Amino acid sequence: MARAVFVPPAQWRHLLRASLRECSYLPDPIARGYMHDYILRRYRRFAPKGKKPENLDIRRQSRLRRAAKHTLSVLQRANEGYLKPLERVLQLSYGRIGKRRHELLEPLLTPEVPKDKDAVTDMIKQPPMFDEGWQPPKIVTEILKSQLQNGLVVRTTMRPLVKNLQPKMPEENAWGRPLALCRRRNIRKRWYHAALDSILPPLPEDEVKILEGLLSGTHPWEPVKRRKAPSGSPSTQGFLDAKFLAVGPPKGHTFEKYVNGRPHKITRRLMQGLWEQISILVPRMKWDETKNKWLFEWGSPKRGTQLAAVMDQKQVPDLFQGVDDKGKLIKPQKEKKQKQKAAA
Numbered sequence: 001m002a003r004a005v006f007v008p009p010a011q012w013r014h015l016l017r018a019s020l021r022e023c024s025y026l027p028d029p030i031a032r033g034y035m036h037d038y039i040l041r042r043y044r045r046f047a048p049k050g051k052k053p054e055n056l057d058i059r060r061q062s063r064l065r066r067a068a069k070h071t072l073s074v075l076q077r078a079n080e081g082y083l084k085p086l087e088r089v090l091q092l093s094y095g096r097i098g099k100r101r102h103e104l105l106e107p108l109l110t111p112e113v114p115k116d117k118d119a120v121t122d123m124i125k126q127p128p129m130f131d132e133g134w135q136p137p138k139i140v141t142e143i144l145k146s147q148l149q150n151g152l153v154v155r156t157t158m159r160p161l162v163k164n165l166q167p168k169m170p171e172e173n174a175w176g177r178p179l180a181l182c183r184r185r186n187i188r189k190r191w192y193h194a195a196l197d198s199i200l201p202p203l204p205e206d207e208v209k210i211l212e213g214l215l216s217g218t219h220p221w222e223p224v225k226r227r228k229a230p231s232g233s234p235s236t237q238g239f240l241d242a243k244f245l246a247v248g249p250p251k252g253h254t255f256e257k258y259v260n261g262r263p264h265k266i267t268r269r270l271m272q273g274l275w276e277q278i279s280i281l282v283p284r285m286k287w288d289e290t291k292n293k294w295l296f297e298w299g300s301p302k303r304g305t306q307l308a309a310v311m312d313q314k315q316v317p318d319l320f321q322g323v324d325d326k327g328k329l330i331k332p333q334k335e336k337k338q339k340q341k342a343a344a
Contacts, residue, residue: 006058006061006062007061007062007064007065011065012043012065012068015065015068015069015072016039016043016068018072019039019068019071019072019075020036020039020040022072022075022076022078022079023035023036023039023075024036024224025079025224025226026075026078026079026089026224027079027086027223027224027266027271028089028090028093028214028271028275029210029214029219029221030093030094030207030210030211031089031090031092031093034092034093034100035075035089035092035093038092038099039071042068042071043068046064074088074089075089077263079226079266080263081263081264081265081266081270082260082261082262082263082264083261083264083274084260084261086274087274087277090274090278091158091278094203094207094211094278094281094282095201095203096157096158096159096200096278096281096282097158097159101200101201104201104202104203105196105199105201108137108139108140108143108201109137109140109196111123111137130185130186130188130189130192131185132181132184134188136192136195138293139294140195140196140199141165142293142294142296143199143200143201143283143296144162144165144195144198144199145165146283146296146298147161147198147199147200147283147296148161148163148165150298152280152298152300152301153200153280153281153298156277156280156281157200157281159197159198159200160194160197160198161198162191162194162195162198164191166191167187167188167190167191167192168187168191169184169187169188200281200282200283201283202282202283202284202285202296203282208282208284211275211278211279211282212279214271214275215272215275215276215279215302221268221271223266223267272302276299276301276302278299279299280298280299280300280301281298281299282298282299283296283297283298284296284297284298
């Protein structure tokens with residue numbers, strides 16, 4: 001006997017199309033492309049291969065549908081101007097959290113190809129991972145050190161930070177005996193995974209240029225206009241329908257949708273602050289030939305524009321007219337006496 005399908009294919013198709021439509025309305029150019037590919041990869045990854053929909057586990061269908069609805073809700077609220085969902089979408093798109101952060105870390109962790117036989121022998125002589133004498137990759141410690149030295153990054157990042165550049169290794173255990181080798185190995189392993197979990201990797205150069213162009217205004221940006229929904233025909237259904245009898249009359253105006261924040265109008269000024277938050281968490285790698293190591297530069301918040309005006313020298317006396325040497329306004333009587341003294 002065939003089992004009934006819990007989630008019909010039409011509902012999955014509706015969720016996919018709605019999610020891709022919301023991705024096209026995102027106000028960031030990098031987020032639009034990344035979230036579109038992210039949604040397609042998620043649906044293709046969990047799509048049944050060679051299986052009929054009626055043979056899938058109902059519990060698995062329920063979990064996947066709940067995750068798909070949650071992703072669609074985050075995209076919808078981000079496009080409506082809710083700050084928390086919009087910040088999360090930008091963090092995911094720029095690789096500050098999520099799967100893309102791990103993808104950006106992979107090129108940094110891959111070992112270099114040995115140039116000659118001597119380099120191969122040196123690589124073979126190195127101790128196994130997390131054993132005595134093992135050292136983490138140099139690029140990991142350099143990024144972590146630069147990240148910890150920047151107080152602004154420490155305050156604004158959403159990731160748990162490792163405060164030590166090396167694992168703290170106690171000399172003795174609780175019984176006053178030397179620490180076992182397996183215990184020392186587990187401490188190094190736990191510290192290394194925590195360090196990788198706290199690192200903010202650099203972005204590709206083309207995306208860094210787009211981000212800097214958005215901040216400076218050289219990259220063109222305009223808010224995406226949403227497509228208007230087709231106007232439906234007026235409902236001819238009566239008031240005493242099944243929903244009215246089961247639920248009751250609809251509620252009036254409430255503040256229920258503003259409990260977790262309020263929607264903002266997406267403008268360039270709003271996006272400027274969000275792009276600055278992302279720029280603060282993006283390191284720029286530069287190779288220093290004199291020191292023979294990588295240097296990292298982090299973004300900084302843009303200061304307020306300084307108000308200044310260019311004036312002619314002849315207009316300077318008129319600018320301070322009616323003010324004494326101390327910068328206080330001159331009363332009318334004192335002003336007359338000063339004019340009389342000047343005339344005499």
